[in-house]
Amino acid sequence: xxxxxxxxxxxxxFVLTGVFQSWNLSLNILNLALLSAIMAIGxxxxxxxxxxxxxxxxxxxxxxxxxxxxxxxxxxxxxWAAGTPRIAxxxxxxxxxxxxxxxxxxxxxxxxxxxxxxxLFLVVAFFIYRGLLDPAVLAVEANNSAQAGHIGGxxxxxxxxxxxxxxxxxxxxxxxxxxxxxxxxxxxAIATLGIGEIIIAVLRNEDWLARGVKNLIDLPRPWPVxxxxxxxxxxxxxxxxxxxxxxxxxxxxITVKLIYAALFTLVLLTLVWLCExxxxxxxxxxVRAIRDNEIAAGAMGxxxxxxxxxxxxIGSAVVGLAGAMMTSLDGQLTPTSYTPLRFTFLIWVMVIVxxxxxxxxxxxxxxxxGWLYLAVxxxxxxxxxxxxxxxxxxxxxxxxxxxxxxxxxxxxxxxMLVVLRFAPRGLIPEK
Amino acid sequence: xxxxxxLVAFANFVxxxxxxxxxxxxxxxxxxxxxxxxxRFSNFAHGDTMAxxxxxxxxxxxxxQSWGISAGPLPTALLALPLxxxxxxxxxxxxxxxxxxxxxxxxARPIILMIASVGVMxxxxxxxxxxxxxxxxxxxxxARFLLAPADFRATTGLAEPxxxxxxxxxxxxxxxxxxxxxxxxxxxxxxxxxxxxxxxNEDLALLSGINPDRVVMVTWIIAGALATIAGTLYGLDxxxxxxxxxxxxxxxxxxxxxxxxxxxxxxxxxxxxxAFSEILVTNAWRKILSYLVPESWLGEGLWQxxxxxxxxxxxxxxxxxxxxxxxxxxxxxx
Numbered sequence: 001x002x003x004x005x006x007x008x009x010x011x012x013x014f015v016l017t018g019v020f021q022s023w024n025l026s027l028n029i030l031n032l033a034l035l036s037a038i039m040a041i042g043x044x045x046x047x048x049x050x051x052x053x054x055x056x057x058x059x060x061x062x063x064x065x066x067x068x069x070x071x072x073x074x075x076x077x078x079x080w081a082a083g084t085p086r087i088a089x090x091x092x093x094x095x096x097x098x099x100x101x102x103x104x105x106x107x108x109x110x111x112x113x114x115x116x117x118x119x120l121f122l123v124v125a126f127f128i129y130r131g132l133l134d135p136a137v138l139a140v141e142a143n144n145s146a147q148a149g150h151i152g153g154x155x156x157x158x159x160x161x162x163x164x165x166x167x168x169x170x171x172x173x174x175x176x177x178x179x180x181x182x183x184x185x186x187x188x189a190i191a192t193l194g195i196g197e198i199i200i201a202v203l204r205n206e207d208w209l210a211r212g213v214k215n216l217i218d219l220p221r222p223w224p225v226x227x228x229x230x231x232x233x234x235x236x237x238x239x240x241x242x243x244x245x246x247x248x249x250x251x252x253x254i255t256v257k258l259i260y261a262a263l264f265t266l267v268l269l270t271l272v273w274l275c276e277x278x279x280x281x282x283x284x285x286x287v288r289a290i291r292d293n294e295i296a297a298g299a300m301g302x303x304x305x306x307x308x309x310x311x312x313x314i315g316s317a318v319v320g321l322a323g324a325m326m327t328s329l330d331g332q333l334t335p336t337s338y339t340p341l342r343f344t345f346l347i348w349v350m351v352i353v354x355x356x357x358x359x360x361x362x363x364x365x366x367x368x369x370g371w372l373y374l375a376v377x378x379x380x381x382x383x384x385x386x387x388x389x390x391x392x393x394x395x396x397x398x399x400x401x402x403x404x405x406x407x408x409x410x411x412x413x414x415x416m417l418v419v420l421r422f423a424p425r426g427l428i429p430e431k
Numbered sequence: 432x433x434x435x436x437x438l439v440a441f442a443n444f445v446x447x448x449x450x451x452x453x454x455x456x457x458x459x460x461x462x463x464x465x466x467x468x469x470x471r472f473s474n475f476a477h478g479d480t481m482a483x484x485x486x487x488x489x490x491x492x493x494x495x496q497s498w499g500i501s502a503g504p505l506p507t508a509l510l511a512l513p514l515x516x517x518x519x520x521x522x523x524x525x526x527x528x529x530x531x532x533x534x535x536x537x538x539a540r541p542i543i544l545m546i547a548s549v550g551v552m553x554x555x556x557x558x559x560x561x562x563x564x565x566x567x568x569x570x571x572x573x574a575r576f577l578l579a580p581a582d583f584r585a586t587t588g589l590a591e592p593x594x595x596x597x598x599x600x601x602x603x604x605x606x607x608x609x610x611x612x613x614x615x616x617x618x619x620x621x622x623x624x625x626x627x628x629x630x631x632n633e634d635l636a637l638l639s640g641i642n643p644d645r646v647v648m649v650t651w652i653i654a655g656a657l658a659t660i661a662g663t664l665y666g667l668d669x670x671x672x673x674x675x676x677x678x679x680x681x682x683x684x685x686x687x688x689x690x691x692x693x694x695x696x697x698x699x700x701x702x703x704x705x706a707f708s709e710i711l712v713t714n715a716w717r718k719i720l721s722y723l724v725p726e727s728w729l730g731e732g733l734w735q736x737x738x739x740x741x742x743x744x745x746x747x748x749x750x751x752x753x754x755x756x757x758x759x760x761x762x763x764x765x
Contacts, residue, residue, distance in 0.1 A: 053542055055475075126736070134732075179751055185542050186473040187754060190684045194747035197681060205740045340677070341556065345549055352546065406560035413553025417530055420547055 003360060003428050010368050017375065024250070027257035029374045030367075034264040035326045037366030039343075040350040041271055041359060042318030047348075048357035048430065049279065050311040051291040055189045056176070056196030058343035060169040060316045062203050062335070064323025067165025069210040069333045072220055073153025082143040083136030084151045087208065090133035097125035140208045150211045158222035158328040162267075162321055169320020170313045172199065177309040196340060203335040216333040225259050228252040260329055267325065268363070271318065275359045287311060288357075319347075341409065346373060349416045355426025364428055369412065376408035436591040437722035443593045444714055449707045451599040451668060454606030457702030458661035459679060460686035461613065461695055462654040468630040468693040469650040470531065472544035477658060477683065479555040480523060482676035484659025485666040486559050487515035489570045496572070504574035505601065506667050515663065516656045523655040524648065526551050535647070559673055568671040571598050591722070598667040609660055610699060613653070617695065622649055630693065678743070682709070685746040689753045691760025700761055705746050713739045 018026035039061065046052045101118050108114040141149045172195070180191040203210065210216045221227065231237050231252035241251045278284050290297040290304050298304050327333055346369065354365020384404035391397045419426065459481060466474045474480075491511035501507045530551055534544050577600045580592030617623040622645070629636040629646045637643060662676060669675070686705045690697025716734035737744065753760060 051542075053545070179755070183754055183758070186545055187688065187758075189475075189545065190473065190681070190688065191747075191751065191754070194681050194685075194743065194750060197678070197743045198741070198747060201740055201743060205738060339674075341553075345553065348546070348549060349553070402564065403561035406557055406564070408557070409553050409560065410557030413550045413555075413557060416553065417547065417550040420543075420550060421530075421533060424543075 006364055006427060010364065013371050021378065024253055027254060027261060029371055031257060031260050031264060031329060032374060033367045033370030034261065034268055035322050036347065036350060036370035037363045038268055038271060038322035039319050039347045040354065040362040040366035041275060042315045042322065043347050043351045044356060044359065044362035045318060046312060046315035047351060049287050049291065050308060052308060052312055053185055053189045054192040055344055056192035057319055057347050058338050058340045059172065059196035059199035060319035061323035061343045062199050062338045063168040063172055064165030064320035065327035065333050066203060066210055067168045067324045068158060068161040068219055068327040069216050070153050071156050071161035071164050072158040073216060075155050076148035076150060076152030078143045079140050079148065079152045082139040084140065086136035087133060087140065087151065090129055090136065093132060094129045137208045150208050158220055161328065162324045165324025166317040166321040170317035173313045173316030177312045181308045181312060182305055196344060200335065200338050210333050213336055219327065219331050219333065221331065222263065222328050225256060228256055231255060264325060272359050272363065279359065346412065349412050352416055353419045353426060355428040355430065357430030358428050361426050361428035373408055373412065376411055380404040380407040433722040436589055437719050439589055439591040439593050440719045440722065445710055447595055447599055449710045451602045453703035453706035454602050455661050455665045456682055456686045456706050457699040458606055458609060458657050459683040460690065460698035460702050462657040463683055463687045464693055464695060464698040465650055466654050469626060469646060472541040472548065475545060475548045476552040476555055478676045478680040479552050479559065480519065480655060480658040481662030481679065482559045482673055483522060483555055484515055484519040485662035485671050486562050487518045488512060488659065488663040489568055489671060491515055492570050502573060504597065506571045506573050506598065508570060508663055508667055512660065512663060516659045519659045520652045520655040523651045527647065527651050565673055570671065571667045573597060602664040602668055605660060605664060613695065626650060681743055682746040685750040688750055689760055691762035694762040697760050697762030705749060708749055709742045709745045712736045712745045713742055
């Protein structure tokens, strides 16, 4: 009952935004909030189910976005001839070299000579890798660099890119997990923070991959979502809308957003159903047992390390899925927009506020904080306007108005601290 | 083949920047390590504490400048430091009172304190942005060079110049002074000794009558002071931008962990290890090599292992290697 009223309250926020601002804005916020809720589910799987603190969520989100660029981006003519196969070969070589180095570490007798041999091997392999990669990268980036200059995508429907984005994030999580899981929890946090930064750095700087900071625009929409222009050109649509007494242009924008919202809700509900089933299965009980007491669970014969890796991968895949969906929604990949504050720590605030360990809590937190994060953007200046209305216009007033734009970090931090202290189990606590 | 020029180029591009950046990292890592040693959690808000301290230093610098006070050839910010340290110390004590003390009394798990520090990070980041926005602020004044490249060339007659900027020299000197003062404090004073005792064994320290609140307070003041100094030195050297300080979090944590979390000497060592590896890997070696081997051997490339954008990858790889090989760090922390 309480939970229902909480969700109803959040729904009211969106209705109020629609009535007092505009329905377009409200739906915009709703779509992003739904995506945030999916990301929050992913983080909740890691933290709520298993107690793994990852500070590299932004990396999974970005990898999901990269999946969209690679699968549904337009093919770049001439890139294949310029050197895509050679780039692939260089990357494959790097993977084999790293695997060999790991194998060397395992098989050779322990000692200084083993370390020296591995280091020497890696240095030589690195130079061979650069020798393979660099000419191909130059050739690909030189190929029509104003419009393309990257390896291009497959041009498939954006829906295919969603599982691929999830798979990319999962693959990265496997590597991270192999290296960093099993460390102390704060070391895990710092290691994942680093991985997240590195993934973003790669996306920003490797122009051959997805044009780096030159941004990749014009990514096609997923299959059922039409373009506003084609809706407005559709006589059937225009006829029905005008018959209902609505403006075709505004209605087409809202229709598109509604279809997105329906798609996202479908994915969200499927995920929740899966998560609820998993959490209430023997697997879920085992995972929570491991979280609450690793030693006892280990003594009962549960493979703690393997389960941690498994959960880390699943959680990252869910976040990657949301990242891919977000890039489909935006229709572009802008690496500079991936900031850890927005995509790592904000998601954490959502999970903590909503209630870690509870799927519905994560969703509530995601939608609520998602709304708040975007709504403070227009509410902050308005409130500051009311507060400073009595002040004479001058430097103080303009400075205060300017500072209002930065209020959202402050607000969210304060909310997180208050919830963490007074309701540490969140709005919808774990059962 | 020109060894002397190669050495000068090495000093100019690797040694001087490495020492500067290393000192800044070491000061930052000392703060993280002290908080970890006494309060037992990894403080994610440390980067933003540095940003806050720097903003305070900038504001007081402007105030002093408006009064016509300057430090001659040295940056005015050095005069503003004591005031900035005082405000930052008050601020971190405030966060301890409002946020951390509650969890400490509850004996919450370290991870909860760490999550709380993420909340503090948000708040502080917001405050800092509200004060100065997200623009870049340049606040170094005084003489630009301690050793100007033209002077060096005129005196030595070498082709390769060596430049030491005032801010670089200031960074190293201030860091040395701070470290000396800190070690004197930790090893010679009663409060410092009680801090170390508290860090080694909390229960034993409490039994022998050490006041925990006092130890925690002193730790926060020192950590706030170190963060302010590190942030201001970094800002003087490379200009202030709020995002940069968040990005410093990883190299700082890497330094502290590489040296051994909880060990002050380790933090200093770690700072220099991280700084020099970042610079060695991302430096373009072409210029230095061109004095040592014939130009034709070098070909087209810059002889740069990784572009400077991947600095973060270097500190990360070192961090991972240390965690896998020697999880307690060089000096064996906790």
